[in-house]
Amino acid sequence: MKLSGKRILLGVTGSIAAYKTVYLLRRLVEEGADVIVVMTVAAAKFISPLTFQVLSKKPVPIEMFDLNQGSEITHIYLGRNADMILIAPATANMIGKMASGICDDLLSTILGAANCPVMMAPAMDSEMYENPVVRRNISSLRQIGVDFIGPQSGSLASGATGIGRMSEPEEILSFAVDKLTAHNDMEGKVILVTAGPTRESIDPARYISNMSSGKMGYAIAGAARKRGGKVIMISGPTALTPPSGIDCIHVTTTEEMYTSVMNRLAEADVVIMAAAVSDFRPVEKSDTKIKKGESVTLNLVKTTDILSEIQRKKGRQLIVGFAAETEDLIENARVKLKSKHLDLIVANDISHPEAGFEKDTNMVTVIDKWGGITGYPVMPKSEVADRILDHVLKRMGPGNG
Ligand SMILES: Cc1cc2nc3c(=O)[nH]c(=O)nc-3n(C[C@H](O)[C@H](O)[C@H](O)COP(=O)(O)O)c2cc1C
Known part of the structure; x- marks a missing residue:
């Protein structure tokens, strides 16, 4: 059973091809998946919800405002509990709604x-x-990481022959299996990730910090967890909720982050330093709030360079650093890769409108010490996280962890 323990939300929309989804559901269940089917109102005109209910052994939600669904907000908990959302068949309408952010029924x-x-x-x-509008919608969904299977060419329900046929259930199944099982490739590995900014106090009310939101580090922690890794995340102050199933240590200052990293370093097979630590701290912290109107000169001193310290203690670990730059990206990243004795460096141009601090997307170039350099287009940070982990695994090799 290839999908044992995997939770799939199977969305069915209003197309004749919905009859094939009955067989797809059977196959998903046979492979051990825990499937909940959600239908659109249009889909229910083609196939009775009862069919899906019997085969999935679960009620089939259709309506957004159905009071019988209980007290939890259905659209949030259904999506959150799934390892994958699979829409088959996907109508032009549903593709367009997702591409445009329209949420006017339960499935959308x-x-x-x-x-x-x-x-x-x-x-x-x-x-x-x-x-062209459908093509554009598909293309923009692909860009945010949605996978498309098919359609295929062949005879269509209209009687015509051409492209548009939903892929066969077995093909959709095998795609789903690949996607869901590829995610156990970090099993047995311990990944130490740092995330977010650090803060250095000036007085009880003020601090020095930076623009880091922590989104990239949290995405890496979540992706590594989903791929079966044991994740230790050391996070500076952020507004984010840590991914479930990881060991998260909250710190505030660079010194605290340094101490926590050193405490846990020996456990890690991979260390990914995605945090943007504060490079300086005030020499002295005022115990009382500095009064307004006073002219203040801050004397700053460099904080501990955590990456350099790791390099000295480095044993078998693979060390990954980040270079957030605004100019000479590749050159500066290469210098950092070498000077800090890193294995990989993830360079991102934080002046790009869709990359860097606080954004949900990033555009990175991964450079390794063996001479490899791979540039990626703008992608969601979750996707960037997976690409970085792919590089890590490639460089660790089998039995290297
Ligand atoms: C007989 C029939 C077959 C249809 N087949 C399709 C189809 O294969 N693909 C599609 O995008 N729309 C198809 N439609 C149109 C959709 O059902 C319609 O756009 C509907 O609003 C989709 O709603 P939904 O996306 O919420 O399920 C069909 C309509 C009818 C009446």
Whole structure:
């Protein structure tokens, strides 16, 4: 059973191809998946919800405002509890709604709140599929990490022959298996991630910090966990909730982060330093709040360079650093890679409008000490996290952890 323990939300939309989804559901269940089916109102015109209910052994939610669903907010908890949302068939309408952020029924609202991988198996007439708006919607969903399976060419429900047929259930199943099981490739590895900014107090009310939101580090921690790794995250102050299932240590200052990293370093197979620590701290912290109107001169001293310290204590670990730059990105990153004796460095141009601090997307170049350099387009940080982990695994090799 290839999908044992995997939770799949199977979304069914209004296409004739919904009859094939009955078989897809059977196969998913046979492979051990825990499937909940959510239908659109249009889908229920094609196939009775009862069919899916019997095969999944669960009620089939359709309506957004159904009081029988209990007290939890259905669209949030359904999406949150899934390892994958699979929409098969996916109508032009649902693809367009997700691409535009429209949430006007239960399934589109689940997609709007989704924080797990989303896969779509489109089904529609060729004219619809070739429509530039549909193509554009598919392309923009791909850019945010949605996977598309098919459609295929063949005979269509309209009687015509052309592209638009939903992929066969076995193909969709195998795609889902690949996507969900590829995520256990960090099993047995311990990943130490630092995230967020650090803060250095000036007085009881003020501090020096930086713009880091922690999103990149949290995304790496979440991705490593999802791929089966044991994750220790040392986080500076952020507004984010740590991913579930990880060991999160909250710190405030660079010194605290340094101490925590050193305390846990020996456990780690991989150390990913995604935090943007405060490089300086005031020489003295005032015990009382500095009064307004006074002219203040801050004397700053360098904080501990955690990356350099790790390098000295480094044994078998793979060490990954980040270089947030505004100019000469690759050159500066290469210098840092070498001077800190890192294995990999993730360079990002924080002056790019869709990359860097506080953004949900990032555009990175991964450079390794063996001469490899890979540039990526703008992607969601969750996707960037997976690409970074792919590089880490490639460099660790089997039995290297
Ligand atoms: C018989 C019939 C077949 C349809 N097949 C498709 C289809 O394969 N793909 C599609 O995008 N729309 C198809 N539609 C149109 C959709 O059902 C319609 O756009 C609907 O609003 C989709 O709603 P939903 O996305 O909420 O399920 C079909 C409509 C009818 C009446």
